[in-house]
Amino acid sequence: MVFTTDDPTDPFLQLLQPPHDETPSQATARLKRETDAQRISDEIDEEISKSKAIAKRDSAVVKVLLLGQAESGKSTCLKNFRMRYDPQAWEKERNGWRTVVQFNIVRSIINILSVMEAELGGETLGDDESSINESMKFTDLHQLLLIRLAPLRGVESNLKHWLGAGAEPLQTSLPMAATPFEAPVHNPSSESAREFAVRCWHDVVDPDARQPGQSGPDFESTTITLASCRDDMRTLWEDRKVQLALARRKLKLPDSAGFFLNELDRIATREYVVTDDDIVRARLRTVGIQEYKLRFKDVPLEAPTIDGAWEWRIYDVGGCRTTRHAWLPFFEQHLQAIIFLCPISCFDERLEEDRRVNRLEDSTVLWYSICGSKLLAKTQLICFMNKCDLLKSKLKKGVSISQYLTSYGDRPNEVVDFVKYLREKFRVILKERSPQPRASYIYPTTVTDTKATAKTLESVRDGIFRENLIKAQLM
Ligand SMILES: Nc1nc2c(ncn2[C@@H]2O[C@H](COP(=O)(O)OP(=O)(O)OP(=O)(O)O)[C@@H](O)[C@H]2O)c(=O)[nH]1
Ligand SMILES: [Mg+2]
Structure with a gap:
């Protein structure tokens, strides 16, 4: 049997009918209740569509923070972004x-x-x-x-x-x-x-x-x-x-x-x-925070955009320990991605601002804290194992990794092996410390090599785009 919405025999409509013995004052009170319920429902609908619009607009603006110790290559990475995507x-x-x-x-x-x-x-x-x-x-x-x-x-x-x-x-x-x-x-x-x-x-x-x-x-x-x-x-x-x-x-x-x-x-x-x-x-040390905007016009059709473009806000901060307090306010913002720069050639160097601390150790501790931060649970983490060129020339000169990093043991003193070792170490930290499951994006880089970096940035951009789109569709 087929029912229509105005079918008087529809059991669901019958269920919604007012009682037969309803008095006029009961009917007035019922109608008022129904009007109030409708108003509240409309307000909720409006709120939902407003937050959907905000979420859509937010997903068209991607906030990316560059992090890492001083001289890790953050500003150099930003220069690569600008050279590639903001040539003017x-x-x-x-x-x-x-x-x-x-x-x-x-x-x-x-x-x-x-x-x-x-x-x-x-x-x-x-x-x-x-x-x-x-x-x-x-x-x-x-x-x-x-x-x-x-x-x-x-x-x-x-x-x-x-x-x-x-x-x-x-x-x-x-x-x-x-x-x-x-x-x-x-x-x-x-x-x-x-x-x-x-x-x-x-x-x-x-x-x-x-x-x-x-x-x-x-x-x-x-x-x-x-x-x-x-x-x-x-x-x-x-x-x-x-x-x-x-x-x-x-x-x-x-x-x-x-x-x-x-x-x-x-x-x-x-x-x-x-x-x-x-x-x-060219080197100018960063203190404070720099914000740079990039606009990508060549985005796929399904991408959320503002005026036809996908906007990125990239933040570059100072990495020196004495200026790291400036990072905190960013952790509280809605960041889509952090690009973390770890200069892996620095395994035998100490922090300029605290000579007791090994630079690789400092980067590892930073990565450990970022991965474990609840504030950053939804932020995509990308790690650049940077300064591979300097690592190569250092190892060529005969500097021994295991002399500074005993856990490296008797593995070969070669770039490929060291990168493999660190990549695995950072991947495990990411997996074990993240409050919720996360994909691992770890790239060996030399950000002064602009051609190779352009390819890496392309892949980073696509990765951020994909995750951003998934989040936008889930909203
Ligand atoms: N050879 C080589 N030099 C690099 C690489 N990455 C960065 N540099 C150089 O290292 C120096 C420091 O890089 P920056 O990008 O200024 O470092 P930063 O992380 O912004 O440092 P702070 O602003 O002090 O936090 C610059 O002179 C860069 O040219 C790399 O992969 N290879
Ligand atoms: Mg800088």
């Missing part, structure tokens, strides 16, 4: 980066000169002093280099002025401490070795972000001075005694210093044009 902004900022590269070179040379001054001034390194023989001592040539390179100090202060209020020397709060592994080092150059930090690149490299009337440095004279100092800078950098002194004084230059100083003939010229490779290596 990338081009606009190119000239600004040219000056940052010049600043990096000048800072490195001045740090080296400070080491030379300390050696020439007779500042001792305690017991090590006896091990310096005559052939390692500086000569008149080195004195001459000090004099001839003095104009770079003027360039440095000129460029510091240009970096302006957006930049400040990093204050590492912890002193260089004696450790069971390393003798205390009196480093007379530690003051000048401090890196410059920026709150936001925009303030420095984006020509539109400069305050009106803000005086810029004399770029022309910077370039001319650098070009005229080129040969002396090269002599200084290639000098064996200087290299020995740097090693003795344990002066840690930024990872990119070697790249720039080996390229002086190209960079320290009047015609220098900054390349993409230079920009990804």
Whole structure:
């Protein structure tokens, strides 16, 4: 038998009929109850459709946080994103980066000169002093280099002025401490070795972000001075005694210093044009938080979009321990993904801000905490095992992994084996610590290799897109 909704014999409709003996006042009260129920139901429907609209809009905005210790490669990773997906902004900022590269070179040379001054001034390194023989001592040539390179100090202060209020020397709060592994080092150059930090690149490299009337440095004279100092800078950098002194004084230059100083003939010229490779290596330490927006237009049809584009907000934060407190507010936000950078070449290095802590150990502890955070339970975690190129050259020099990481045992001292070992270790941490099941996305990377990184970012983007879509469909 087939019922229709107005069929008087429909048992369900019969069930909903008012009682036959209902009085007029009971009928009025029933009708009021029904009207109220309808109003509440409508309100609920409206709320649901509102939150669906918000959820849809939210899923069209993806928030991605870059995390990792200082110098792990967060800002470099962000540069890769911008180079690949925001080429217009990338081009606009190119000239600004040219000056940052010049600043990096000048800072490195001045740090080296400070080491030379300390050696020439007779500042001792305690017991090590006896091990310096005559052939390692500086000569008149080195004195001459000090004099001839003095104009770079003027360039440095000129460029510091240009970096302006957006930049400040990093204050590492912890002193260089004696450790069971390393003798205390009196480093007379530690003051000048401090890196410059920026709150936001925009303030420095984006020509539109400069305050009106803000005086810029004399770029022309910077370039001319650098070009005229080129040969002396090269002599200084290639000098064996200087290299020995740097090693003795344990002066840690930024990872990119070697790249720039080996390229002086190209960079320290009047015609220098900054390349993409230079920009990804230009170093400005981050303090505070930078937010960058990317808009992807080439999204699949089913993607939630705003004005036809999928928007990403990428946040880059400072990784130094003294600035990590700034991370917390982000954990409380709705983050779709965290890209965690672990510099795996640092297995034999210590944190600059706390010399007692091994850098790989610090990264592992960070990964452990991020994976276990309840606030981040729904956030997709992506790990970049970064600086594979530096790992390769370190292992080639014969540095032994197991000497610093006893758990590595007698596995081969090779990049492939070490990556495999760490990948498994990080995967297990992710699996065991995550409050709910999570896919594992762990990539070996060298984020200064922009071609290879472009492929990795493509795959990361697709992965985030897929997870985001699944979440949006579940809502
Ligand atoms: N050779 C090499 N250098 C890298 C790699 N990744 C980053 N670097 C360099 O390492 C230095 C530090 O990288 P950044 O991206 O500034 O590090 P960060 O994590 O943003 O550091 P903070 O801002 O201090 O937190 C830069 O000079 C980069 O060019 C890599 O894979 N290989
Ligand atoms: Mg940074």
